[in-house]
Structures are given as C-alpha cells and as structure tokens.
C-alpha cells in the first residue's frame with residue numbers, strides 16, 4: 001500500500017524529526033538520494049550537462065547539493081537561480097565543487113538593475129552571471145535547451161498559488177527542452193497537497209520525493225506530471241500521522257482480491273444481482289453483467305425488462321436472467337450484493353426498482369441512472385447495509401448541487417464531502433478515481449488510462465465493484481480494488497490503441513492474472 005500526506009502533515013513530521021538531528025542532516029539525506037536518481041538517469045555522469053532550476057527555498061537547496069555531488073562526479077552543472085535568494089550553503093557547495101550559477105538578485109529584475117548579491121561576494125562572483133533579462137536570461141534558456149538532464153528545484157511543499165515569473169517561464173522552457181526533468185519533491189506548479197495545477201507546471205520524467213509521498217503526486221493532473229515516483233527515505237516514518245490518502249500497490253490489490261479455495265462453491269464465492277438496462281439502454285446491462293462475471297463472482301443474477309434481458313442472455317449465457325414484468329426483485333433469488341442503475345432510465349418503474357433494491361439487507365452499489373434518481377430524493381440512500389455510489393463528476397454534481405467544474409478541480413475534497421453528507425462510500429470516477437468514506441484515509445487509484453474515457457466503461461466498473469462486494473469485500477475495499485482492476489484491464493485492453501467497454505470486461509481475467517504473477521514481496 002502506498003501512503004501519501006499533505007504538505008502540512010509533512011512539515012509537522014519534518015519539524016519533529018529535525019529537532020532530533022544536527023542542522024542540515026535531512027537536506028543532505030534528500031540530496032544524496034536525489035543525486036543518485038539523477039546519476040542513474042544519465043548514460044554517464046562524466047561530461048553530462050546538468051541544469052538545476054533553483055528557487056529561493058529549501059527545494060532549491062536540495063537541487064544545489066545534489067548538483068555539487070554530480071559536479072564531483074564530472075558533470076558540468078549549471079544552476080539557474082530563479083529567486084530573489086538561493087540556499088546559501090547549497091550554492092556554496094555547488095560553486096566550491098566547480099559548478100556554475102547563472103542568476104540574479106531581486107534588484108537584477110528591475111529594468112537595467114544591477115545585481116545585488118545576497119549570498120556574499122565570495123560566492124556570487126565571476127561564476128555567477130546576473131539574470132537581468134536579455135543576455136543572461138537567454139543564457140539560462142540556452143543552458144536549459146542544451147541540457148542532458150534538468151533538475152526542477154524551483155518550489156516544493158512551500159509553494160503557494162500558481163508559479164510566478166520567472167519560475168513559470170523556466171517551467172515552460174523545461175517543457176520544451178529535449179532533456180528529461182527530475183522534479184525535486186514535487187513538480188513545481190503542482191499543488192503538493194491536492195495535485196491541482198493553476199498555470200505553468202513542470203512535467204517530470206521522475207519525481208524524487210523526500211520522506212513520504214505527497215498527496216498531489218497521486219492525484220491528477222499532479223500524478224501525470226510527476227512521472228515515475230522515487231521515494232527517498234530521510235527517516236520521517238516514525239513521525240508521520242495517519243495518511244491523507246492511500247493507494248493500492250499490486251501486492252496489496254492482490255491481497256484484497258478474493259480467490260476460490262478447495263471448499264468454494266458458486267454460492268460461497270458470492271452471488272451478485274445486477275438491476276440495470278431498459279428498453280432504450282440495453283448495452284449498459286450487458287456491460288455491467290460482463291464486468292460482474294469477469295471479476296470473479298460465483299454467479300451473476302440479472303434482473304430487468306424483456307429487451308435488455310434478451311441481450312444479456314444472448315451475450316452471457318452464464319448469467320441467470322430474470323425478466324421483470326414489474327419493478328420487483330423478490331423473485332430474483334438470493335444475492336450477496338446488488339448493482340443498480342446503469343441504463344435503468346429515470347421513470348417511475350426505474351425508481352420503484354431502485355427503491356426495492358435499496359430495501360434489501362445486502363450491500364448495494366448505485367451507479368448512473370440510479371444516481372440520477374437518488375439526486376431527486378437522497379432519502380432513498382437511508383439504509384443500514386453498506387452503500388457504494390460510483391458517480392462521475394457530472395453525476396456527483398447533480399447529487400450534491402455543486403458545479404461539475406469545481407468537483408473536477410478538487411475531486412478529493414468533493415468526494416469526501418459527499419461521503420460525509422450522504423453517509424455512504426463514494427467512488428468518484430475520473431482520470432484519478434477517488435474512493436472516500438468518512439473517518440478513514442481516502443483511497444486513490446491511478447491504474448487507468450485515458451483510453452478508458454469512452455462510453456460504457458463505467459458500466460463495466462459497476463459490475464466489477466459489485467462483484468467484489470458480493471465476494472465479501474467492504475464498500476471501500478470493493479471500490480478501491482474494483483477501480484484498480486478496471487484500470488489495469490483498461491490498460492491491457494487498450495495497449496496503446498482505442499479500447500471498447502466490452503474489451504475492458506474481457507480483459508479483466510488478464511488483469512487478475514497479471515496481479516497474481518507478481519512476487520508477494522513486491523510493492524509495485
């Protein structure tokens with residue numbers, strides 16, 4: 001299991017750890033790890049051109065110390081000092097090792113202003129060009145363009161708001177450069193606590209994060225911009241509180257996934273009921289049943305009107321189909337969990353069917369039209385057995401009266417608020433899927449692929465997560481494990497090309513096989 005923390009949580013833990021150590025210890029540990037990752041990325045360190053983008057805080061300090069190490073190994077390291085000051089000891093270390101710095105002081109930014117070095121003349125002498133615009137800024141840009149590796153030490157957990165100039169321009173220049181970017185702690189421009197980006201941001205090949213993962217590295221767009229994440233252990237572990245978010249690793253997803261044993265039979269493995277589809281939307285029923293069957297339930301019972309029932313029967317002979325004349329599930333047989341909503345319609349018939357499903361005493365997953373019906377009457381959700389709802393941002397917007405854009409900009413906060421307000425487990429779909437339940441760390445999932453953004457894949461997910469509920473997982477675990485499997489199946493189905501929702505359902509066994517193949521000790 002991965003855990004991640006907000007900037008405030010990290011700061012508090014760092015303060016406690018720092019109090020036990022000589023000054024500078026943590027930064028040295030951070031920089032050692034950072035330099036090692038940078039060196040491993042270069043075909044050879046000796047003779048490589050490394051550019052450090054250095055902001056005014058300790059994030060820049062990490063970069064400067066790592067730059068000093070790389071200089072010692074023969075790299076040609078240039079620090080571009082973007083702030084009105086730079087970490088003094090870090091800059092001294094870089095220059096002493098033989099690195100260069102091109103930069104400025106605050107004064108240097110005023111038109112025609114001369115540099116007024118704040119690091120002491122001994123440090124900022126002939127090696128340090130003044131970035132007063134014009135030639136010096138061009139020099140920095142040229143260095144970025146020609147670099148073999150760029151290290152982003154502009155801002156870390158101390159950032160606030162959108163990147164200001166010249167940081168924003170440097171982030172854009174790094175984005176245009178051919179060299180890979182290694183972000184220090186978080187990609188600058190990404191909010192380390194939420195993953196949100198306003199304005200320019202660094203796109204990293206690798207993010208070397210210090211002490212613990214930050215939440216913003218696991219939530220899009222931050223997760224995508226962070227690239228691969230390398231965690232440097234600086235000894236923070238004992239000082240960390242309960243995490244802000246968690247994410248399943250392959251090993252932990254495999255640990256959650258039920259598997260049959262010698263004593264299993266189809267009933268003990270879990271029977272899932274699917275109440276989905278309508279004369280108008282027949283495909284949703286077929287897809288939800290496909291997801292449920294392929295995610296390991298012992299049996300799937302489908303209940304719906306004649307037309308979708310006929311299609312489910314034709315596509316999935318394994319499913320036990322009940323054609324409903326009336327919106328009633330009493331005759332369907334015993335199930336351990338229900339999925340209700342995909343393609344159901346929003347008329348009186350659908351509402352009554354939803355009401356009857358929610359009146360049972362088993363866990364219920366509510367999706368799609370089921371959520372549109374609930375939006376008109378949230379009292380439908382009042383029950384004692386668990387409820388997992390699986391909205392996308394538009395459905396959650398209807399459910400809570402919040403603007404869709406606001407939900408998309410802050411999925412963690414809105415999923416949590418909805419879970420608290422509605423008293424249910426909320427799986428909010430998107431490029432990062434969020435599973436929130438009041439009083440516990442929120443689960444995030446990033447196993448998917450943008451190819452999943454196509455009609456019907458959500459119907460498959462409802463079947464998958466419902467199948468896991470029927471197999472005995474709690475609502476939160478079923479949501480997290482379901483999203484993990486669905487994302488992995490999406491990647492397998494896509495393999496770099498468009499996928500169909502039916503293809504995702506069919507790729508589920510391959511996804512489960514892939515999970516099972518990895519060694520138990522592996523964390524990835």
Ligand SMILES: NC(=O)C1=CN([C@@H]2O[C@H](COP(=O)(O)OP(=O)(O)OC[C@H]3O[C@@H](n4cnc5c(N)ncnc54)[C@H](OP(=O)(O)O)[C@@H]3O)[C@@H](O)[C@H]2O)[C@@H](O)CC1
Pocket residue numbers: 014015018026027028030055056057058059060062083084085154155156157158159160161162163164165167184185186210234
């Ligand atoms: N603490 C520890 O033990 C350890 C910490 N470590 C490292 O320290 C990092 C945190 O360092 P930090 O606290 O100095 O903040 P940091 O992220 O460098 O930047 C803050 C400065 O940036 C500026 N600035 C802010 N927003 C801006 C914007 N939008 N656009 C432009 N500029 C902006 C602002 O400067 P100002 O504008 O005030 O000059 C502000 O003061 C952490 O991420 C990790 O890498 C590791 O070494 C391990 C041990």
Ligand SMILES: Nc1ncnc2c1ncn2[C@@H]1O[C@H](COP(=O)(O)OP(=O)(O)O)[C@@H](O)[C@H]1O
Pocket residue numbers: 368392429430431432433448449450451452453454455456457458459460461486
């Ligand atoms: N950009 C994306 N990256 C990764 N996954 C995505 C992206 N966009 C959508 N998805 C996933 O695709 C599925 C779409 O579900 P949904 O919006 O309910 O579609 P539908 O209603 O057509 O079935 C969800 O699992 C969602 O997380």
Ligand SMILES: [K+]
Pocket residue numbers: 059152153154155156183184185186187188
């Ligand atoms: K950074």
